[in-house]
Amino acid sequence: MQIFKFGGASVKDANGVRNLASVLQKVGYKNTLVVISAMGKTTNALELVVKHYFNNKQELQNSLQEVKQYHSEILHNLFENQTHPIFKKISALFLELDTFLKTNKSPDYNFVYDQVIPYGELVSTKIVAEYLNQIGLKNNWVDSRNHIKTDNxxxxxxxxxxxxxxxxxxxxNTKNLNITQGFLGSDANNFTTTLGREGSDYTAAIYAYCLNAKGVTVWKDVPGVLNADPRYFKNTQLLNKISYREAIELAFYGASVIHPKTLQPLQRKEIPLYVKPFFKPEAQGSHIGKNAPLEPLVPCFIVKKKQVLISVSSLDFSYMVEDNISEIFRLLHTNKMKVDLIQNSAISFSVCVDNIYNNLDTLLQQLKAKFKVTCYDNVSLYTIRHYTEKAINDIERGKTILLKQLTQETFQMVTR
Incomplete structure (x- = not known):
């Protein structure tokens, strides 16, 4: 059994869907499960739908229509026969979404998000599955919500x-070519849940773990795992081999090519992960596996933008000891803050967090009731694994540094 995952960039248009089919034909698709993300920037577009649903009802239909039009163009490009059943199937999915938006009574943003956003994956997989069937690659469309069970x-x-x-x-049925959605699950009440932004890689790992797959291949729009994101750094290098441990470190610090949760289930069963370019499927790409030393051994650069730096000290200048720190972490957990960096001294404690759930104002109010608090919003967190003096100098140049720290293998700094 092998697991393939194709991201949104690989199916952003009709030619992308055709290329996906070409990749399967070139590398083989026997005993294969294919996990597919929403097409292109559909998740972003649906997030705008959710935003308008809560804050700007007048724009709701316009934002929703853009999503429908985008997929309609892809459909008409892939299927010449306008009576093909796929058109009714996609219309039915969008009708479901329309009905939810009209009838939902829940004011919970997170619940609504998880009922709306998944239509990107449901629509993309329906289109891909029908196109593959049309060209002779017979497959079975699988609803991942019926397989991956989660909490709420x-x-x-x-x-x-x-x-x-x-x-x-x-x-x-693992003998079939199966097509399913990344990112999706369902709770005990069968409401749709999501596994976190960019969670399709994690979906592939879940199926691989449960099926004892021989490997997972993530098809990307880059040559493999690079030592830096080419959107933010120049002169990037391909990492040919990476150990599970190193890859988990890179993912934790925010390397965008791998979802942080993806590697843990693969490591437990020693299932190798390959990251390859969908535009050149015969290329070697990157191999992540057991005891694979980093090759080549070069500095790896990561940046996470739109972070929040919070510095806390006691009101009476007493030491920041266990009871203070445990209270801070309790509040961070209660407000669903993802902590990416920690630094403490005798009288202060600093954290760099990701305000995913927009609970920053509540957190600050709670902290200020007990501590002196300084907050810097919209900061950037830079991390260098296997740093050198030159790498640090290059990354510091021209930036206002709010905090930095070094360990044996890792350099981190927060900048404005």
Whole structure:
């Protein structure tokens, strides 16, 4: 059994869907499950739909119509026969979405998000599955919500591994070419949940773990895992081999090519992960596996933007000890803040966090009730793994540094 994952960039238009088919034909698709993301920037577009649903009802239909029009153009490009059943199937999915937006009574943003955003994946997989069938690549469309069972922690749901494995093993016909959605699951009440932004890689790992797959291949619009994001750094290098441990470190610090949760289930069963370019499927790409030393051994650069730096000290200048720090972490957890960096001294404690759930104002109010608080919003967190003096000098140049720290292998700094 092999697991393939194709991201949104690989199916952003009709030619991308055709190329996906070409990749399967070149590398083989026997005993294969293909996980597919929403097309192009559809997730961003649907996030705008959710935003308008809560804050600007007058623009809701316009933003929704843009999503429908985008997929309509792809459909008409792929299917010449306008009576093909795919048109009715996609219309039915959008009708479901329309109905939800008209009838929903829940004021919970996170719940609504998880009921709306998944239509990107549902639509993309329906289109791809029907196109593959049309050209002779017979496949089975699988609703991942029926397989991956989670709790109801909307927007970052936790997998119920026991139930998920049992369902997948008992219901999935692995002899077929199966097409399914990344990112999606469902809770005990069968409401749709999502696994976190960019969670399609994690979906591939979940299926691989449950099916004891021989490997997972993530098809990207880059040559493989690079030592830096080419959108922000120049002269990037391909990393040919990476150990699980190193890849987990890079993912934790924010390397965008790999989802942070993806590697843990693969490591537990020593399932190799390959990252390859969908525009050149015969290329070697990157191999992530057991005891694979970093090759080549070069500095790896990561930047996370739109972060928040919070510095806390006691009101009476007493030491920041265990009881103070435990209270701070309790509040961070309560407000669903993802902590990316920690630094403490005798009388201060600083954290760089990702305000995913927009709870910053509430957190600051709670902290200020007990501590002196300084907050810097919209900062950038830079990380260098395997740093050199030159790498640090290059990355510091021209920036206002708010905080920095070094360990044996890792340099981090927060800048404005």
């Amino acid at each position: 922690y909307y927007r970052s749901a936790h997998v119920n591994w026991e139930n998920t494995k049992k369902i997948i093993l008992s219901t999935l």
